[in-house]
Amino acid sequence: MEDKNKKEIVLSGIRSTGNLHLGNYYGALSKFVKIQDTHDCNFFIADLHALTTNPNPEELHANVKSILAEYLAAGIDPEKANIFIQSDIPEISEMYLLLNMHVGIGELMRTASFKDKARKALGIGNAEGETDEEIEKQIIGAETNKRVNAGLLTYPTLMAVDILIQKATKVPVGKDQLQHLELTRRFARRFNSFYNVDYFPEPTDFDFGGAPIKVPGLDGSGKMGKSEGNCIYLVDDPKILRKKVMRAVTDEGPQAPNSPMSEPVQNLFTLLELTSTPDVVKHFRDAYADCSIRYGDLKKQLAEDILAVTTPIRDRVNEIMADEDYLRRVVSRGAERARERAAATLADVRRIMGIRKF
Ligand code: TRP
Numbered sequence: 001m002e003d004k005n006k007k008e009i010v011l012s013g014i015r016s017t018g019n020l021h022l023g024n025y026y027g028a029l030s031k032f033v034k035i036q037d038t039h040d041c042n043f044f045i046a047d048l049h050a051l052t053t054n055p056n057p058e059e060l061h062a063n064v065k066s067i068l069a070e071y072l073a074a075g076i077d078p079e080k081a082n083i084f085i086q087s088d089i090p091e092i093s094e095m096y097l098l099l100n101m102h103v104g105i106g107e108l109m110r111t112a113s114f115k116d117k118a119r120k121a122l123g124i125g126n127a128e129g130e131t132d133e134e135i136e137k138q139i140i141g142a143e144t145n146k147r148v149n150a151g152l153l154t155y156p157t158l159m160a161v162d163i164l165i166q167k168a169t170k171v172p173v174g175k176d177q178l179q180h181l182e183l184t185r186r187f188a189r190r191f192n193s194f195y196n197v198d199y200f201p202e203p204t205d206f207d208f209g210g211a212p213i214k215v216p217g218l219d220g221s222g223k224m225g226k227s228e229g230n231c232i233y234l235v236d237d238p239k240i241l242r243k244k245v246m247r248a249v250t251d252e253g254p255q256a257p258n259s260p261m262s263e264p265v266q267n268l269f270t271l272l273e274l275t276s277t278p279d280v281v282k283h284f285r286d287a288y289a290d291c292s293i294r295y296g297d298l299k300k301q302l303a304e305d306i307l308a309v310t311t312p313i314r315d316r317v318n319e320i321m322a323d324e325d326y327l328r329r330v331v332s333r334g335a336e337r338a339r340e341r342a343a344a345t346l347a348d349v350r351r352i353m354g355i356r357k358f
Pocket residue numbers: 011012013014015046049158159162163171172173177
């Protein structure tokens with residue numbers, strides 16, 4: 001702990017909107033586990049961000065609890081990494097208000113994630129070749145009883161605060177979050193130059209080296225994602241998991257030796273490469289090449305190999321979920337540690353902005 005200050009501060013959050021899937025595991029969790037010893041790691045559950053989509057209160061809390069258990073079950077160790085819940089840090093909400101004074105509504109409206117989510121919330125279709133201005137007009141002027149809340153617009157401010165309040169410099173995120181990280185850097189620079197201070201460091205994406213891992217879904221195209229309905233969840237019951245894999249999209253099979261693979265089949269091989277041993281992968285690759293492959297056999301093997309990864313995690317999730325005392329201990333210690341840094345940053349920010357006590 002003494003040398004903690006020297007370690008690079010890493011921070012990442014996940015919105016509490018459902019169970020974690022295999023994509024979260026390979027894309028994030030398993031990597032987080034590897035850097036716990038070498039970095040000052042901070043992993044949190046972004047329940048305030050989850051509020052932007054107005055979840056029902058029972059569901060919100062249940063999701064926070066299950067994600068917390070899944071983090072721990074996947075191997076994030078609260079003795080090494082700091083694990084906390086965003087809403088346990090009131091300093092975040094206060095700094096969110098302050099930072100918003102330096103954020104333009106135009107730049108927020110042009111954020112890709114906002115345009116996407118706002119359009120979805122309003123049920124506006126995504127027409128080809130529409131300009132930003134046209135989309136903005138549609139969002140503002142939509143004649144509908146649905147609304148886009150201001151929290152959704154200011155989502156990037158809140159995310160920037162999560163990062164800046166902890167003075168994190170390395171932020172492991174997926175591709176879809178890089179624009180938010182870019183905005184965070186912009187806000188940090190803007191704050192520094194407006195007040196003529198050298199206060200906030202500019203955070204960058206965490207480079208794990210190698211090509212980014214893309215975990216495909218089971219529906220033949222694209223990556224695994226909550227909203228795509230193509231997920232294998234870490235806590236999926238074995239029966240359900242097997243059924244999902246057996247139903248995965250394939251094709252009619254190779255028609256000639258050494259033919260190229262269609263995307264759905266390639267996706268199954270990608271999943272196999274993540275979860276199986278090299279000799280199993282080779283066996284099926286060879287079978288594909290000489291046209292003797294039976295996708296049913298491949299899927300059976302894949303389901304068992306995925307289960308070998310998820311079963312121990314699922315068992316631990318169940319144990320941890322039953323131990324409310326343990327969960328409470330983890331998050332209250334996590335909050336304490338996160339608040340220390342957050343309070344120090346907030347005090348500085350207030351002072352820099354001219355909010356001073358009499
Ligand atoms: N927006 C991120 C996502 O949806 C979650 C998040 C919130 C986050 N605050 C963060 C990620 C701070 C990294 C750092 O995935």
